[in-house]
Amino acid sequence: MKNIFAKNKKLARWMSRGNKSVLYLFVIILFAMLVMSLLEPKFFTARNLFNILNQQSTLGIATMGVAIAMISGCIDLTIGNLLASTAAVAALLLNAEVNVFLVILLTCLSGLAAGFFNGLIVVKTRINTFIATLGLMSVYQGLALIIPRGNNIYLKGKLADFGTYRVAGLVPVPIFYFVTIAAIAYLVMRYTKFGRRLYSIGGNPETAYLAGINLDRNKIIAYAISGFLASFTSLIVISRIGQSQPAMGVAYPLESIAAAVIGGVALSGGRGSIPGVFLGVILLGLIRNSLNILRVQSFYQYVMLGVVIVIAVTLSNIGSIKKL
């Protein structure tokens, strides 16, 4: 009896440490899976579940970057068009017969540089990050058209394995990328001084500054990470669809912010956890997959997805709403 009590106390403390939304989210996901399994036997199969994870791995990787920036109090709206730009870079390099590994390296470096530049603009101009990256978003939209001269660039089979290979013939490789990157993000945000600094900056920039934290440098790094992960995502996407398109990724900024917020990341920064973000991404995928399996028309899917996002955010933030 005593032992159970101690466990409950531990659980209560764990909950009070801001993990409440993670738990709620987990319960919501389990519930949704249960309902779907009852409605449609095709849902609960290894193939379909891997399918969901595979589908969400691209948004998930990009969302990790966006969430890291959000935790430090910065919104990054550029990732969608930035991703289209680096996709064009990668496609052009591949068609110029550059070594595949070098292409991967160069593409990621270009994303890193672009993110660094975003951070520099945000920090030096001191414009509200939403507005600043809204402007930059348009810059990358332009670049995504300028670099490939407005054309789709076909890869003709190059880089195909990068995003479509199935480990043991079953598990799509992007799932490994996603899980690995999420795990690294978790380690960084949870256990390193850098992660702690980002949370502190988002939580109270003035206090963080007076405790000797360099606000500008850390924010720039957060944007650079976001840019880097967006470019990595672009490699998976072009590998899957076999081409780069100037208009790809437009839904990413809003979907990634939605996933992060569902996962408990505060729009104002300082709050949220990587496991939460991971679950947020999964929940979005789960819903889309369910609607597909239930053959809901795609026009209606948008509406339902929006409704579910609002409900999920409300539910996962229920603790903090009460306090208002």
Next chain:
Amino acid sequence: MRENILLEVKQCSKSFPGVKAFNKVDFDLYKGEIHCVVGENGAGKTTFIKMLSGALHPDEGTIKIAGKEYTHLNPALAHQLGIQTIYQELSLAQDLTVAENIFIGNWPTNRFGLVDYERLNNEAKRLLDNLKINLDVEALVRTLNVPQKQSVQIAKAMATEAKIFILDEPTAAYSTSEISNLLGLVQKCAENGIGVIYISHHLEEVFDIHDRITVLRDGNKITTHGKNEAAPEMIIREMVGRDVSKFYTRQKVAIDYSKVIEFQNFSDGDMVRGVSFKTYKGEILGLAGMVGSGRTELSRLIFGADTRISGSITIEGNKVEINNPKDAICKGFALLTEDRQKTGLILQHSVEWNTMLAHLNNTNGVFIKEKTESQNIRHYIKTLDIKTPSIKQIMKNLSGGNQQKVVLAKWLYANANIVLFDEPTRGIDIGSKEEIYKAMVDLAKHGKYILMISSDMPELIAMCDRIVVMRKGEITKVLEKEQISEENILTYSIGGTI
């Protein structure tokens, strides 16, 4: 005379947890009168204004305005009754013209229902001329300086049916000519039949314009003087007059006069002007002055948090370069800010988290060594007697006193050598206060340098070995131990020898 009475406050009281902020105060105000209110920081002036403007409700007593008694006011009612609190620049629409602001929401219209600008500007012009305010009525408010904005505020208040003006420290950061302009304007308003409640730290101003002076101390009304009834020395004595001996007695610490830190010529071009002083190892040096005297700004300047235009620090003979808080922390500085919730803590994070924040500057490696950190932090929690169920507790859930102790723990853990305390005991309970005092004396005993900013005079007097007094961004006096007294501190804080 009775029929000219505008406002009668009877036996009003207001308590906050642990403090009687306002205690059975009577106050009255006549038409055309300038009634000045003076008192130390914390005497109850702000509480008084807030009750009159309706922001606070008195616990007991009545407020009688225009023959009607009220138990409390609210902002809308206060406005309706003609009470206008005049702030330095708030509540003006920056992108409207002077005339538009004066008659805001009440613009004259022509027969199409559009604003009749000719009439608007003429009426505004007439009003400004009457008050002898020399301003272009078509200028945008954004382009005006602070004193000009304030005169627009006053004109705007005159344009409504206001009967009572409240001015709270209206001349903060004003130059001499700007002050005399404002005082002239206030007198003009009184000549127009307005009753003015004028609150100021600056006794010269008060003596320039007063009809009556009311002295508040610790929430009590001490007395009300008629015109030229009291000399400035007497007012100061009345503002102070409390028994100091009852207060905290600290342990004596030997000061090492061979080790010294010199602060030279600190200026920020605005609130701090050419401040130089020195402090010795083991000494608790007080920084006294009224709110707005530049003490907080000075502490932030020293800490590298704001940009300075001049200023250098020599620690025990070595000149140090400090350009940001990180430099300061690495050189052993610590700053406990006056607003711990806004600038000292991250409220949604845990005790542990907040305590290790500054310490992270001194550690190597990429990862946080959670085990060692937790152990060290538990040690500070024990020595400072911080009451928290666990080190994982969220800061928000701690009391003010315990929050402040966490801030202190943060800097102790960062191994601070020079600690700047800005209002270290504001708003915390007596028990925690004593523990903070004890911690300060302990620091001194361990040979640290301590600077203490406080508006609480008994506290300053009890704790400090010497006191630097500031006024309007400059040092007016350095009081040696034997010179420290409330009268002396107050005299140098509010304008020296008048």
